[in-house]
Amino acid sequence: MTDTRVYPSFARTAARTGGASTRRRAGLMLTGGALFALLLAGCSAGGEPTPTNSAVATSGASADPTTSAEPASSPTPTPEATGAPITQICGDLLTLQDVYDFNPNYGSAPDYSPTADGLAATAATYNGLTCGWSNQTSGELIEVSVVAPNDVLMAALKQQADADSQAVPTYGTPPTVDGFFTYSGGSGQAQVFTGTYWITLSTPAFGEPGDAEGLLSVILAHLG
Template sequence: MTCTDLLTLDDVYAFNPNYGTDPSYKPTSSSAKTAASFQGLTCGLLNQSSDGTIEISLTQPNAQLMTQQQDNAVASSKIVPTYGTPPTAQGFFAVTNGIGEAQVFTDTYWLTISSSNFLEPGDAESLVSAALGHLK
């Protein structure tokens, strides 16, 4: 899966037409760095007018990492029912040091989407929904 498979150009445009692929993206959030260390997908979007960024990561963690990340989400985030219906998908959201992060766990995947522009769960909802719609 590529970044444009996870969030198509149409998905990103529908969210905000000012966003596009960040050509100099490197993982910065702990979630994206963890996903990258497990050969997951990490992507960056850049707001062409404000330089705001959105960081996306997706991985298929082993059972131990999945449990560890879910436990961390339960301890440090709030459950977001609009990100999916358990047990098919379980969603969480938290703002830490000014960065809002949505996390969704499915049977197979761990998806994270984070940005300083996400102050509440609804800010990331359309991207979360679009990404989940592309997972098989």
């Protein structure tokens, strides 16, 4: 027969043991639940990162890049046709003796100014030296001009002379000296191109190319 009696001391021990066990299980369950909640919170924070300031700045720089424009190249300007100032004076081109040797009736022309639309007038627009000697009887002029053109002007003047005049090889040896002559409007016009100068002589006294050779050779010798 089974003894169903409960002894007081055993019952108290069992009660204390059972209550402690229950509290430990409850504590374990609470600890496990808190740990699981923390793990879930950690996963949520890692799955949706908050962008930092540097990430925003990088994103903005990529979305709106700054492009530096290439500087536009400037076209090279075309050199202007011009002449350098002449350092010589009229007496350096032809002395009174040179003119007298050409024709004793010629002398200085103090009130000289270049004839309109003539070669000397063109020379004056390019810093040229213009000079005049007058026939003391008839008043006709010998006009002399010298220009020191740059390459652009030299090419243009040569082209014009070639179109308007005939080449004269006896004025000098091409290409060191290129000579031209024409008779137009009652006046003979001689032109000579050297490596440095454009020289012109205009006068009614020149009827043909040979008439200008003597004065031209003197002028070329003086200019060196």
